[in-house]
Amino acid sequence: MLLRAFFITLLSSLLFASISVAGSDTSQKPVLTIYTYDAFAAEWGPAPLLKSGFEKQCDCTINFVAADSSIGALRKVQLEGTTTKADIVLGLDTSLVGQANALDLFAPHNVDVSALNVPNDWASDNFIPFDYGYLAMIYNKELLPDPPGSFTELAANPSDLKIVIQDPRSSTPGLGLVLWMQAAYGEKSADLWAEIAPSVITMTRGWSEAYALFLDGEADMVLSYTTSPAYHKIVESDDRFAAALFEEGQYTQIEVAGILQSSPNKQLAQDFLKYLISPEAQKIIPTTNWMYPVANIELPPKFAQLPIPQTKLLLDDEQVNESSSTWIAQMLAAFQ
Amino acid sequence: MKAPAHGLRKCSQLFNRRKIINQRLTRKFVGIFFALLVGGLMIAIFAVLIFSPQPANSNALTPDIAHLIRMSLIQAALSTAISLIVGIALAWSLNRLRFWGRSIIISLLATAIVAPGLVIALGLISVWGRAGWIADFADLFAFNWPGGIFGLFGIVLAHTVLNGAFAAHLLLARLSAIPAQKLKLAQSLVLAPWQRFAILDWPAISSALPSLASIIFLLTFTSFPIVLLLGGGPSNQTLEVAIYSAVRLDFDLKTAAMLALVQLGICVAIILPTLGSTQNFSNSGNTSSHHWPDRGIVKFIQIAILIIAIFGFTSPLLAVLQKGLGPEFFETITRPSFIKAAQNSLILGTISAAITLFVAIRIAMTMAITRSKIAKAVFVTPIFAYLVMPSVVLSLGFFIGSRNLGISNAVAAPMVLIIANVLLALPFVYAMIAPAIKSIHSRYDKQARALNLSGFKRWQLVERPLLGREIGLALALTFSFSLGDLGVISLFGTAEFSTLPWQMFRAMGAYRNNDAATIAAIMLLISMAVFLILPSLFNRSVKIAEN
Numbered sequence: 001m002l003l004r005a006f007f008i009t010l011l012s013s014l015l016f017a018s019i020s021v022a023g024s025d026t027s028q029k030p031v032l033t034i035y036t037y038d039a040f041a042a043e044w045g046p047a048p049l050l051k052s053g054f055e056k057q058c059d060c061t062i063n064f065v066a067a068d069s070s071i072g073a074l075r076k077v078q079l080e081g082t083t084t085k086a087d088i089v090l091g092l093d094t095s096l097v098g099q100a101n102a103l104d105l106f107a108p109h110n111v112d113v114s115a116l117n118v119p120n121d122w123a124s125d126n127f128i129p130f131d132y133g134y135l136a137m138i139y140n141k142e143l144l145p146d147p148p149g150s151f152t153e154l155a156a157n158p159s160d161l162k163i164v165i166q167d168p169r170s171s172t173p174g175l176g177l178v179l180w181m182q183a184a185y186g187e188k189s190a191d192l193w194a195e196i197a198p199s200v201i202t203m204t205r206g207w208s209e210a211y212a213l214f215l216d217g218e219a220d221m222v223l224s225y226t227t228s229p230a231y232h233k234i235v236e237s238d239d240r241f242a243a244a245l246f247e248e249g250q251y252t253q254i255e256v257a258g259i260l261q262s263s264p265n266k267q268l269a270q271d272f273l274k275y276l277i278s279p280e281a282q283k284i285i286p287t288t289n290w291m292y293p294v295a296n297i298e299l300p301p302k303f304a305q306l307p308i309p310q311t312k313l314l315l316d317d318e319q320v321n322e323s324s325s326t327w328i329a330q331m332l333a334a335f336q
Numbered sequence: 337m338k339a340p341a342h343g344l345r346k347c348s349q350l351f352n353r354r355k356i357i358n359q360r361l362t363r364k365f366v367g368i369f370f371a372l373l374v375g376g377l378m379i380a381i382f383a384v385l386i387f388s389p390q391p392a393n394s395n396a397l398t399p400d401i402a403h404l405i406r407m408s409l410i411q412a413a414l415s416t417a418i419s420l421i422v423g424i425a426l427a428w429s430l431n432r433l434r435f436w437g438r439s440i441i442i443s444l445l446a447t448a449i450v451a452p453g454l455v456i457a458l459g460l461i462s463v464w465g466r467a468g469w470i471a472d473f474a475d476l477f478a479f480n481w482p483g484g485i486f487g488l489f490g491i492v493l494a495h496t497v498l499n500g501a502f503a504a505h506l507l508l509a510r511l512s513a514i515p516a517q518k519l520k521l522a523q524s525l526v527l528a529p530w531q532r533f534a535i536l537d538w539p540a541i542s543s544a545l546p547s548l549a550s551i552i553f554l555l556t557f558t559s560f561p562i563v564l565l566l567g568g569g570p571s572n573q574t575l576e577v578a579i580y581s582a583v584r585l586d587f588d589l590k591t592a593a594m595l596a597l598v599q600l601g602i603c604v605a606i607i608l609p610t611l612g613s614t615q616n617f618s619n620s621g622n623t624s625s626h627h628w629p630d631r632g633i634v635k636f637i638q639i640a641i642l643i644i645a646i647f648g649f650t651s652p653l654l655a656v657l658q659k660g661l662g663p664e665f666f667e668t669i670t671r672p673s674f675i676k677a678a679q680n681s682l683i684l685g686t687i688s689a690a691i692t693l694f695v696a697i698r699i700a701m702t703m704a705i706t707r708s709k710i711a712k713a714v715f716v717t718p719i720f721a722y723l724v725m726p727s728v729v730l731s732l733g734f735f736i737g738s739r740n741l742g743i744s745n746a747v748a749a750p751m752v753l754i755i756a757n758v759l760l761a762l763p764f765v766y767a768m769i770a771p772a773i774k775s776i777h778s779r780y781d782k783q784a785r786a787l788n789l790s791g792f793k794r795w796q797l798v799e800r801p802l803l804g805r806e807i808g809l810a811l812a813l814t815f816s817f818s819l820g821d822l823g824v825i826s827l828f829g830t831a832e833f834s835t836l837p838w839q840m841f842r843a844m845g846a847y848r849n850n851d852a853a854t855i856a857a858i859m860l861l862i863s864m865a866v867f868l869i870l871p872s873l874f875n876r877s878v879k880i881a882e883n
Binding site: 035038039042043044045065066067068071072075076078079080162167169170175197200201202203204205206207208209211212213215216217218228231232235290325328329332335336 | 398403454458461462465466467486560561564565566567568569570571577580581583584585586587673732735736739823826827829841842844845846847848849852
């Protein structure tokens with residue numbers, strides 16, 4: 001019995017040690033804490049490179065704290081209120097900016113972003129954009145030589161063409177699709193949803209599950225980003241995948257970062273945001289986060305070959321915050 | 337001269353009785369303490385959310401609760417009924433048949449329920465989907481397999497694979513515990529196969545059915561990733577998705593807590609009658625050595641059931657292995673991040689398994705000597721209620737609660753992780769252990785008391801040897817369960833800490849589906865190994881103890 005108790009204590013202290021390593025830094029350097037989403041902070045994401053890059057020039061320590069998603073990072077700050085350790089929240093996208101602004105948690109960044117190359121010249125006092133992408137239906141060119149070129153073509157397609165999308169209540173691209181349809185069709189989007197519904201095999205909880213179904217051949221198209229084929233081209237040397245550009249245009253998703261009002265390190269935080277949009281940091285983005293950089297830098301060749309949409313749709317942040325619940329409800333009703 | 341000796345004897349008798357009463361009280365109160373802890377924690381979690389200062393969201397989504405409840409009920413009832421029928425049929429067949437590889441098949445059966453649901457669901461799609469094995473096979477005969485796995489059919493199929501195999505595994509253990517004397521007696525009476533089922537088998541398995549049915553019902557009622565993955569859209573969704581979106585999309589914690597309470601209320605109302613039911617459980621102990629096969633048409637039916645079930649249950653697992661054991665296997669498993677995650681998972685699994693087993697045994701011992709049905713229901717219901725606790729509610733409750741108590745994230749995260757693992761595995765372990773402990777109590781309590789056995793000594797001599805197989809199974813189950821779904825500590829921000837399931841989800845979220853497949857395959861292999869090794873290890877030590 002005693003032996004067992006000893007064993008358990010030993011193991012739990014091991015576990016404690018391995019979990020708490022993350023937060024322990026005894027040096028006197030200032031610590032900049034950045035809340036972000038898990039994929040950004042992962043070993044193959046941009047965070048490790050950004051951390052070492054900025055620490056070389058700042059005499060500080062960067063502490064990336066990963067939440068399960070960008071919305072999770074925002075919720076964490078909301079729960080912690082003014083006692084939060086976070087200085088920066090990084091990775092919110094334009095569908096959340098309206099809500100984040102309304103919370104009155106973020107401070108103006110005061111960084112000059114006029115030189116940046118951002119779709120539709122999107123700008124905000126509290127948030128700086130650091131990368132962007134366009135939602136798109138991805139398909140396999142060998143299996144689907146003639147993909148639909150618009151939502152109406154998709155709706156008119158024979159029922160054996162199957163697509164997989166994400167649930168707008170649990171997934172960021174899923175919500176983006178609702179906004180996309182709204183931006184393209186406004187009042188008429190509910191009708192179009194009803195016409196598209198038979199082609200949808202399922203609405204998954206997150207992007208991962210949907211993409212896995214697509215790669216397994218269960219769906220002909222999956223909702224993802226125009227930049228997804230770049231991953232397959234560059235990492236897997238696989239040219240089979242492509243994004244179907246729609247006549248209505250593609251919906252734009254811009255990822256942003258903002259400084260919290262409660263941060264005691266505002267100057268340092270501002271320096272980091274300046275670094276984040278510098279060419280040096282922006283070079284990291286395309287092949288780690290698989291999104292377009294906002295600085296005018298040269299793209300990797302295979303990234304540069306990707307088609308750019310003619311029409312870049314984007315709804316107003318405030319409008320999204322006010323009406324997205326209604327639009328989601330309309331979409332779900334069309335599927336019942 | 338007579339009187340003082342008599343007085344002395346009386347005195348020592350009294351003393352002994354008091355000692356025994358004391359030990360009986362300890363036996364009772366340790367269990368009650370744990371049961372209250374489990375129940376109290378649940379109340380605390382709800383209180384924390386309902387009284388949180390977060391303002392309600394004015395333009396929140398209003399879910400169609402009636403529809404969601406109706407769909408959840410239909411789906412869960414179907415899934416439970418089919419899982420149980422399949423489980424009974426398979427356990428019956430496996431009990432009668434002997435063949436090479438039988439023990440591997442049996443441990444494979446238990447693996448499904450502990451694997452992440454998503455892994456099994458994807459494995460199922462690789463078999464039944466339009467690009468799956470069956471479709472490939474149908475192609476050979478120029479037949480077009482539609483692969484219509486999405487919808488209610490897909491959900492029930494996935495739930496049957498996950499839970500039916502687990503049911504079969506548990507019920508088989510009950511059947512093989514039927515004492516050899518009983519079998520020999522019945523054999524000498526030449527019982528027909530159906531009489532044998534009704535007289536010997538049914539009493540052995542029926543005692544395990546209520547808690548098994550409750551567990552399966554609760555699991556399927558709240559199943560979330562599987563329902564979304566295979567459900568084919570909003571018309572088949574469950575209440576869980578509304579709770580998730582209330583937190584994630586609207587950040588309306590009160591509504592989320594209320595919806596979770598509705599879910600809890602419905603489930604408790606449904607399972608409550610099964611928890612209070614007295615179980616006439618009569619067999620425990622080790623596999624009986626006596627084998628009595630059926631013959632003729634019955635044997636043919638059993639073989640048919642076995643073949644279908646083996647295909648149905650093992651094909652999704654084999655699909656996961658086939659995908660995962662590809663050329664990148666060694667590259668993936670030699671990566672430092674993988675090794676670290678595997679270490680964490682193994683440590684986490686070991687700690688959680690030990691604690692869960694300890695708590696389950698203590699509560700089960702108390703319940704074995706509790707006569708009041710109401711008291712039983714009060715203590716046991718919370719244990720099962722954690723099965724319907726939405727993980728977002730659990731994780732928010734722990735996060736806000738530990739902040740209110742002023743515990744730092746780094747300290748709270750490992751504790752919360754272990755507590756959550758224990759709470760989620762406890763219902764399974766309890767359902768496995770409790771009937772056995774109850775039967776041991778009713779058979780040996782008087783003798784143990786007559787021999788003045790109590791405390792640890794009694795445990796060593798009475799319960800421990802008789803519980804051998806159950807302990808092995810329970811440890812294997814909790815261990816595999818607790819390889820570490822980190823969802824519950826996602827708010828604590830511990831990016832450096834990773835476990836195998838977490839590495840898998842990470843890889844899937846970054847286009848690295850081959851890595852994810854490898855990790856899924858390794859988790860399956862670990863679970864299989866544990867289910868193969870642990871129960872036989874404990875059974876063997878029991879046999880040594882007996883000799």
